[in-house]
Amino acid sequence: MVKPCNLILKATIAMIIVLMNSYYIYPQNTLVSDTLIQPPDSIMQYITPLEYAFMMHEETNWIIKANALVNTQFGNLLNYKLGLEQRLTPSFTLNISLAGSVAWISEKLYHSDYINAAMEARWYYRLKQRRIQNKLAMSMSDNYIALGISDAHLMNKAVTENVIIPQYHDYLNFYLKWGFQRRFLKSGHADFGISAGVIKPMAKNSNYSLSLSTYVDLGFALARDKYNLKQEFICPVMKCYENRNYVLKSNLSHLVTIVIDEWISGFGLDPNISFEHKINQSSFSVNSELSAQFSFSRFKLTENSAYLSDSAVRTGYRTDNEKNYSTDINIVFLAEGRWYYNLKSRMFKGKCGNSLSADYAAFGAVYQFTSDELYNRFGYNRPFIFLKAGWQRLFSEHLYYDIRLGAEYYFKDDKYKGEIKPLISIAVGFQL
Numbered sequence: 001m002v003k004p005c006n007l008i009l010k011a012t013i014a015m016i017i018v019l020m021n022s023y024y025i026y027p028q029n030t031l032v033s034d035t036l037i038q039p040p041d042s043i044m045q046y047i048t049p050l051e052y053a054f055m056m057h058e059e060t061n062w063i064i065k066a067n068a069l070v071n072t073q074f075g076n077l078l079n080y081k082l083g084l085e086q087r088l089t090p091s092f093t094l095n096i097s098l099a100g101s102v103a104w105i106s107e108k109l110y111h112s113d114y115i116n117a118a119m120e121a122r123w124y125y126r127l128k129q130r131r132i133q134n135k136l137a138m139s140m141s142d143n144y145i146a147l148g149i150s151d152a153h154l155m156n157k158a159v160t161e162n163v164i165i166p167q168y169h170d171y172l173n174f175y176l177k178w179g180f181q182r183r184f185l186k187s188g189h190a191d192f193g194i195s196a197g198v199i200k201p202m203a204k205n206s207n208y209s210l211s212l213s214t215y216v217d218l219g220f221a222l223a224r225d226k227y228n229l230k231q232e233f234i235c236p237v238m239k240c241y242e243n244r245n246y247v248l249k250s251n252l253s254h255l256v257t258i259v260i261d262e263w264i265s266g267f268g269l270d271p272n273i274s275f276e277h278k279i280n281q282s283s284f285s286v287n288s289e290l291s292a293q294f295s296f297s298r299f300k301l302t303e304n305s306a307y308l309s310d311s312a313v314r315t316g317y318r319t320d321n322e323k324n325y326s327t328d329i330n331i332v333f334l335a336e337g338r339w340y341y342n343l344k345s346r347m348f349k350g351k352c353g354n355s356l357s358a359d360y361a362a363f364g365a366v367y368q369f370t371s372d373e374l375y376n377r378f379g380y381n382r383p384f385i386f387l388k389a390g391w392q393r394l395f396s397e398h399l400y401y402d403i404r405l406g407a408e409y410y411f412k413d414d415k416y417k418g419e420i421k422p423l424i425s426i427a428v429g430f431q432l
Contacts, residue, residue, distance in 0.1 A: 036225060056141050063085045065221050092123055114154050121148065127139075147177075192216050250273050253429065271292055283344065293329070294328070331369040361389055382411070
């Protein structure tokens with residue numbers, strides 16, 4: 001019997017081959033911006049500037065998506081995802097993705113690898129009516145309902161007494177999703193929604209279980225576009241001539257997390273607020289952020305559980321005679337100085353006013369308070385400093401995004417040695 005994962009991977013390869021063949025049918029390379037044409041002014045008679053920025057005027061037959069995130073607040077976690085979406089009919093598409101994560105709490109204690117191959121059919125249920133009424137193109141920036149299947153592989157390594165004991169877990173997930181996907185200014189991509197499914201572990205004597213979770217994909221997109229974007233059409237969205245001395249922001253990309261599966265059920269809240277203020281009328285600003293992460297998890301402790309084994313018990317996981325839940329609180333305060341090095345250049349080109357919507361370099365520090373019941377830590381804190389480059393844009397009336405790439409340095413303490421970690425994050429949310 002051929003595993004669904006193999007079928008998904010073969011379908012992915014076949015779709016890439018078809019996509020490459022279709023690309024070379026055309027002698028002109030429409031992915032190069034020099035060959036794109038200007039859209040007719042009549043487009044703006046039917047769509048709003050925000051719909052224009054969401055690329056709803058482009059006929060999109062395929063899109064390649066990629067995103068990655070590094071989280072160093074609880075151990076180390078790298079999430080990545082690559083996707084390819086191909087249109088089948090005007091309202092239906094096929095979306096194939098390969099996602100994974102690598103997590104390690106400590107080089108000597110715990111290591112985990114996770115990979116998930118998925119294939120789903122998406123129905124953009126509003127697209128047909130919106131094409132007729134609002135004169136929109138067949139884009140992939142719209143709301144959808146998806147039905148799919150995924151094959152996941154989880155490998156844990158618990159190290160006890162210098163012996164590595166690997167634990168393998170494979171399971172299928174048949175799921176239903178509701179979400180909304182948006183492209184943004186050609187290269188941006190966001191996909192939010194909620195997913196519910198039925199999980200079937202591949203281990204013997206394993207029972208079906210239900211899953212419910214929210215998902216957020218933020219990253220980059222590549223598609224074959226026909227038109228160049230007109231700056232005068234984007235300005236109402238990007239606030240090209242608006243001067244701003246300060247901005248109040250809240251990142252909504254990880255506000256709520258819900259997880260219900262065979263081994264664990266729980267939820268997480270991650271409210272945060274940031275305040276950024278320019279120094280006089282210069283290109284420098286001071287940004288501060290306060291976030292409070294709260295999570296509650298309940299474990300189903302069985303001998304087949306991914307969260308319990310003889311080695312895992314000896315490395316900190318709970319036994320049947322102990323509590324089967326964990327409550328964690330993490331409060332983080334961040335302060336940084338930013339230099340918007342290309343602000344004057346963007347102002348000269350008419351892309352922004354004297355505001356906080358430009359590329360920047362930043363240096364700052366973070367102090368955090370942690371109460372982690374699972375590892376019996378209360379009041380533990382480990383301050384660190386960071387250096388990063390960022391791309392912040394304030395758009396529409398109350399929206400923003402901020403992409404950050406850099407490095408963090410954690411100071412040496414009585415438990416850990418000094419170390420440098422990567423920093424990759426994307427914030428999308430509400431601004432005033």
